[in-house]
Amino acid sequence: MNFQKRIRQFLLPSLTPSFFIRLGSIALCSYLIFGYLLIPLRIQGKSMAPTYEDGAFNFCWRLRYLFSEPKRGDVVVIRFAGQKVMLLKRVVALENEGVEFRNGTLLIDGKAIEEPYVRSPYDWTLPPRRVEPRSVYVVGDNRSGPMQNHAFGQVSITRILGSPLW
Amino acid sequence: MVKIKYVLIPLMLIAAGIGAWFTLSQNEEKKIKKQFRLLSEGISKKEGENIFTMDQKIKKMGALFDDICEIHLPAYSVSGHLTREEIIGYAARGRLHAKELHMKTHDLKIHIPEEGNAQAHLTVRLIGRLTTGETIQEAHEMVCFLKKKEKQWLLTRVEVVEVLKR
Numbered sequence: 001m002n003f004q005k006r007i008r009q010f011l012l013p014s015l016t017p018s019f020f021i022r023l024g025s026i027a028l029c030s031y032l033i034f035g036y037l038l039i040p041l042r043i044q045g046k047s048m049a050p051t052y053e054d055g056a057f058n059f060c061w062r063l064r065y066l067f068s069e070p071k072r073g074d075v076v077v078i079r080f081a082g083q084k085v086m087l088l089k090r091v092v093a094l095e096n097e098g099v100e101f102r103n104g105t106l107l108i109d110g111k112a113i114e115e116p117y118v119r120s121p122y123d124w125t126l127p128p129r130r131v132e133p134r135s136v137y138v139v140g141d142n143r144s145g146p147m148q149n150h151a152f153g154q155v156s157i158t159r160i161l162g163s164p165l166w
Numbered sequence: 167m168v169k170i171k172y173v174l175i176p177l178m179l180i181a182a183g184i185g186a187w188f189t190l191s192q193n194e195e196k197k198i199k200k201q202f203r204l205l206s207e208g209i210s211k212k213e214g215e216n217i218f219t220m221d222q223k224i225k226k227m228g229a230l231f232d233d234i235c236e237i238h239l240p241a242y243s244v245s246g247h248l249t250r251e252e253i254i255g256y257a258a259r260g261r262l263h264a265k266e267l268h269m270k271t272h273d274l275k276i277h278i279p280e281e282g283n284a285q286a287h288l289t290v291r292l293i294g295r296l297t298t299g300e301t302i303q304e305a306h307e308m309v310c311f312l313k314k315k316e317k318q319w320l321l322t323r324v325e326v327v328e329v330l331k332r
Contacts, residue, residue, distance in 0.1 A: 044303075080329050081307035082273035082289030087329070126332070138330070153330035 037062050038165065041077070041086065047140030047150065048088050051075065051117055052164070059165040060086065070136050070160055072108075077161045078138065088164065089138035089152065090117065099137045100128035120144045134158070195276045198284055198312060198319050201230050202271050209269040211261050211294070220261065228254040231321045232313060238325040241306070267294035267302065282314040
């Protein structure tokens with residue numbers, strides 16, 4: 001009997017002031033958490049495949065770079081347009097580093113870098129360039145197809161919102 | 167009592183001034199927002215659109231630009247100071263490649279630094295289908311400059327914010 005009463009109270013709560021306070025607190029916490037700390041993301045596109053597949057769901061953890069800077073190999077969430085369109089890319093070079101692609105091999109300051117996250121072979125060739133201060137160079141993990149069809153390059157650190165939660 | 171009156175009257179005048187300024191600036195913002203709404207309508211295309219509708223839309227869209235407008239759209243290989251007729255030509259050719267096209271604007275922020283000049287920051291989303299059957303799904307952050315000429319806000323500069331620099 002007591003159990004039934006509890007269930008009924010849970011499904012049809014009495015509209016008391018304390019109920020509204022609890023409801024308001026939950027709504028406020030949800031707004032703050034999912035609006036500013038853990039922003040829900042739906043991944044569209046295959047630029048980060050197979051690490052992140054098209055249609056997958058994730059969260060952007062905004063506090064990831066609160067006390068640190070992005071490092072090489074980190075997957076970052078970049079503010080692309082407005083507040084809703086974001087890019088998911090991997091940091092391959094840091095500020096003042098020279099970045100180059102030679103026949104499908106990434107070179108940082110002239111040294112070949114091993115990239116275990118890139119599964120399919122590619123044949124990109126990009127002349128060397130230096131990453132500007134307060135910027136990082138980002139590329140997707142999926143490098144199949146011509147280089148011209150991919151969105152990559154250097155981005156200001158101020159545009160990095162955080163990293164995917166998992 | 168007399169002293170309070172001397173304080174209240176200037177305060178009320180200041181409040182009225184602020185209110186008037188706010189209302190007037192809001193009106194200008196509304197007018198600018200309307201221009202972007204018309205631009206979206208001009209670019210958008212329904213499947214099976216006839217030549218007459220296309221001609222009307224393109225003409226209306228052309229009227230939103232100044233005689234000479236500075237355009238920087240590297241994604242579409244369009245850059246430079248273009249005349250209204252050239253812009254109309256580019257838009258018409260671009261629309262011909264699309265079977266259906268919808269342009270939506272988000273996060274529109276308008277700043278009026280001085281009378282007759284405005285700067286708008288917005289996100290533009292293009293969704294649709296090409297005549298070849300490929301889907302169009304693009305988002306760009308844009309900065310636009312507008313000038314007021316004969317009570318009309320006209321676009322004088324349109325620029326896509328380059329997030330990733332190769």
